Amino acid sequence: MTTIIAFIFMFGLLVFVHELGHLIFAKRSGMLAREFAIGFGPKIFSFMWDETVYTIRLLPVGGYVRVAGEDPEIIELKPGHHIGLEFNEQQKVNKIIVNNKSKHSHARVIEVEKADLDHSLKIHGYEVDEDEKLIFDVDPKAFFVMDEKETQIAPYDRQFASKTIPQRAMQLFAGPMMNFVLAIFVFLIIGLIQGVPAEEAIIGDVQPDSAALEAGFQKGDKVVQIEGESIRTWEEFTKIIQDNPEEELTMLINRNDQTQELTVIPQKVETQGTTIGQIGVQLALEKSVIKSVQNSVVQTYEWTKLILVNLGMLVTGQFSIDMLSGPVGIYDATDQFVQRGLYTYLTWTAALSINLGIINLLPLPALDGGRLLFVGIEAVRGKPIDPQKEGVVHFIGFALLMLLMIVVTWNDIQRLFL
Structure with a gap:
């Protein structure tokens, strides 16, 4: 039970800190962060705060921050659609009811002629059975209501693509950066308590x-x-x-x-x-505060160098894929480090945090490093790559990463039971 608690805490901490970096810099640059998730798959727990839904999901294989504009918007208003509109005190649309309009007795039902929710924030249309053309101003924080579920609209200036290259690059880099910050902090705690x-x-x-x-x-x-x-x-x-x-x-x-x-x-x-x-x-x-700070930076540097050397050996074929570990292998290692004591467990946590930061910075599709590569290419060529093509590359990369995860996990299980 101790190992299970230690593993859940460690995994949750590493993912939380990584995604917190993405979230902080997304909000600082004015992006709409729709969801902050730990894990993938079905939701176990969720709540909404400050425009963002915070969720814990079933599969403990990572996490994500979903920023508006990174994926195609779920709801699109097309000519001929009948929608319901509700208004705030400034007579701006604050709710757009897509279906089940009969459940919203106060909604004003119109037929859409055209809608621009990216730039002008206006809906053009006609009331049902009326010929008079109407134009409605939409509040920048209005919500779609579909199947009684509310989703905030994302004007272009709240979307990922609207931000400058430095802002986007920093938002992507912030996750791995926070993993290095966490490692320095953990080594600092060890130094202050145990000594250097x-x-x-x-x-x-x-x-x-x-x-x-x-x-x-x-x-x-x-x-x-x-x-x-x-x-x-x-x-x-x-x-x-x-x-x-x-x-x-x-x-x-x-x-x-x-x-x-x-x-x-x-x-x-x-x-x-x-x-x-x-x-x-x-x-x-x-015990020394100054030396503990110095040692925390040195330890992070030394672990970074060691992991990079081993990564280089993997690329050159000196390590085989059979030597990689997934969640099962990490759990088994965590069990051994927990038995050796608190400071060994904390050192293992810091090392994994550094490893997570480095892996995410690799220029591979679906990873932060891969997305940073596309931002870099945009900076060089002066225009972005077609979002659909970039999306396909990241989708394929994510699928391959999941396949690698399955292979590595299978190897972990074989090492444990064979």
Whole structure:
């Protein structure tokens, strides 16, 4: 049960933060965000606030922010349609009843001649059985009412395509950006609570039955010399240890402002086909707000670099698709990290957030990076690509991503049960 709760929280947090970035910058640029969704498929829960419907959906495979203009508008008024109109105090149309007009006794029924709900916000038409042509002004925040469900209209200036290239690019980039911000924040929390690695060669925990314990090392000891060579950093200390397995080393340490000399023989350890020395100590952690901030940025950078290297190996064929993990594999890994403790789980969460940000920035159809690519092409050529053609590309890309997800999930299940 603990793992299930931890996985749901982690998944929800990563998707929520990612989509929140898209939502914030959509609203900042004046776009109409119709829906903020976590998950895909049937709705489990929903509510509306500030023009946006917030939903939780059944399938935990991502999320989305649906901005007006990104998809074809669902309702279109054509000549000859009979519609009902309701008005606000300024005598502007605030509800357009598409069907079931008999349920709206106060609605004024007209036959549409033409309607422009993108620019002029006017409906031209005739009252039923009347010849007089009428023109109605439409409120920019009017609603369609179809099957008793209200959908806000989207004038062109509220649509994605109406915004400048920088505004659209920022709205698309904001999701991945927020994943990196989340990673920095999580690493900062870890640093503030647990501490950050000390820069100097200060001993943290000493492992039982280790060469260090036998030599007399204690927590808090600061190594200042090894075989007469000055030691300033933990990296210098560990390099000498690793390079001298089963060799006697004389070390000068500082303990409680007093200098002592200790002799230790690193144990020989085989790792990845290489023999190194180890004495069984861990680096000390220190608490510092400034160093925690610095470390959170460094940790995010190092994880980003590691993920990019592995991604490059996947592209060049050094990793196979069988090594990828989907939701099942991530759940299994989460179970292992939860058992190792809170800080390991939080580090895993931050790493996944970085991974989500990087993957979404790849220039692939249906991903944020793919859509950014189309915006970039528009900036270069001076005009947008045909929206229908772009939509087809993204649809095919989304279908292929779903296929990849199925294959990866099947591989996860096989690894678990075979």
